[in-house]
Amino acid sequence: MTDISIDDRVFVLDADGPCLLGSRCTDCGALTFPPQDGCARCTGTAMEPVRLARQGALWTWTLQGFPPKAPPFAGSLDPFVPFAVGYVELPGEIRVEARLTEPDPARLTIGMPMELVADPLTTDNEGNRVMTFAFAPAGQQ
């Protein structure tokens, strides 16, 4: 079984770990995630690819307590396991929305340190394990 990224234009599985791909405006310095060819801040069109930081702090979060509709959801619904979702602030870069590996509200606190991980979502027709990205409490992995 091979691990593959859910979309390698957004998220890559490097030898040294998972990484999110973004873009940076060479005019005003604003970052985007995922990458795009125009700047949402200054409307410029001179964007360059960047790799985003893997560490950050939890900015806000919620619980996905009910099964999402499928499609579009491709994760397990039998059984559905509630998961958390949050925005993680990558210092000096951007806040990224992602699944969180910790689903217990009692163990999630705004401001806690988080790190990027690859999170198995489903298996494709060729038997590959499709990995999406998530953030885990720092030091847990």
Next chain:
Amino acid sequence: MTGVAIVGVGMHAFGRTEGVSGMEQGVVATRRALADAGATWSDMQFAVGGSMEAGNADSIVSKLGLTGLQFTNVVNGCATGGTALATAANAILAGAYDVGLALGFDKHEPGAFRVDTKSAGLGEWYGTSGLALTTQFFGMKVNRYLHDHDMDQRILATIAAKAFRNGAQNPMAWRRKPLSEDEILASAMLSYPLTQYMFCSPGEGAAALVLCRAELAHRFTDRPVFLRSAVVRSRRYGSFEVLAPSLAIESAPGPTVETSRLAFEQAGIGPEDIDVAQVQDTEAGAELMHLAETGLCAHGEQERLIAEGATEIGGSLPVNTDGGCLANGEPIGASGLRQVYENVLQLRGDAGIRQVPGSPRAAFTHVYGAPGISGVTILTT
């Protein structure tokens, strides 16, 4: 804006109506609005209508009569109704027409909205990963807001309980059973800190308004209500919006703030002049946050206002007097016009047992929707 009057309003009850299509509900609302104005479909020189999932609004002409009028379809997420009204009002202000109709209807499948990531300009990965749920945004926004303003989750239950109490007094509402704060807090945790009964549900319904040039209002009614402003705006860089894979660290106010400010400027009145307000309450936290974003109060002031009963029908700033989205559900195309319908009833003194006392003279509506748009109207007697 002083030149547009609302001279007729009509609704089809919100909720679930088995066997009646969204468009057929639109026909009912239109005929009720025409009857209220003492007008006929043939009198309508133009119409602007919107529906997200119940068909192209202009197809309704085959049911109402093929009179040759100009019919413009609008779709703008939860601001569809507000956009229909703003577009219709602008047509009259531009001098293109004297009399026309703004219409919204919808009929959604049960459960949280199924987001089409491609239509929303998002990658497929966003939906497959389980991030394409508008409910998550509402949970995350209010979780951060409660944290920043040191408020307790219980205030969300207080807001929801008011909505169901008001809905119980509204024959057009879907949820007409009052619920206690404890029942609301004990319901299923859907999107922390929001429980099931703190959320509205996608539903069905229709609302329609007959509009005309203000100086013609007396032809239709002796109690016209005047549209002082109708503004729709999209988000700016740095605001925190629904269906956003990322947010800038540099933060900016959401579109509600700018839309409200412009609407007050155009109307020439301020938040302190508003006697009754309908604000987007997709969930209880939305009412909490929008109260401040609209300028109706300051951030952090809500706890005191709500504790004092200010937002109740008999309070100093009655909010969501018809039960809001929480008690009415959300048929996207119709929701914004449902708010205007309620305000017209309140300004005319026709709201029955939920009438705001003291002859309200100025009323405010606000919608917010994906992917970060807001629509505001201000009405006066």
